[in-house]
Amino acid sequence: VEATITSKGQVTLPKALREALNLSTGDKLCFVLSGENEVRMIPKHLPVQKLKGILPAPDLPVSLEEMKLAVQKGASGL
Structure with missing residues (x-):
């Protein structure tokens, strides 16, 4: 699945992906760098x-x- 970044840095998630993840307007997403x-x-x-x-x-x-x-060590503040 591909998407394009707009000049404002926005990406529209394709409908198939939104449906597969059960995402709706206003849902929050977390992004994790994994490699x-x-x-x-x-x-x-x-x-x-x-x-x-x-x-x-x-x-x-x-x-x-x-x-x-x-x-x-962390608890003692060292």
Whole structure:
């Protein structure tokens, strides 16, 4: 599906896309940068469960102990 950006920076979402996402006039959308030259559009009326996985996973796993230390450091203002 394609759309064109107007001189005012506006984009009209094609009808098929609006219907597929159950979007109506006045609905709010969130835009998330999800990669280089890639944007994800998320209707704000989606349940939070549908948002799972929209952000990339961190590069390196963090242990529970490292998380606790980071929280303590943040709470102490260091």
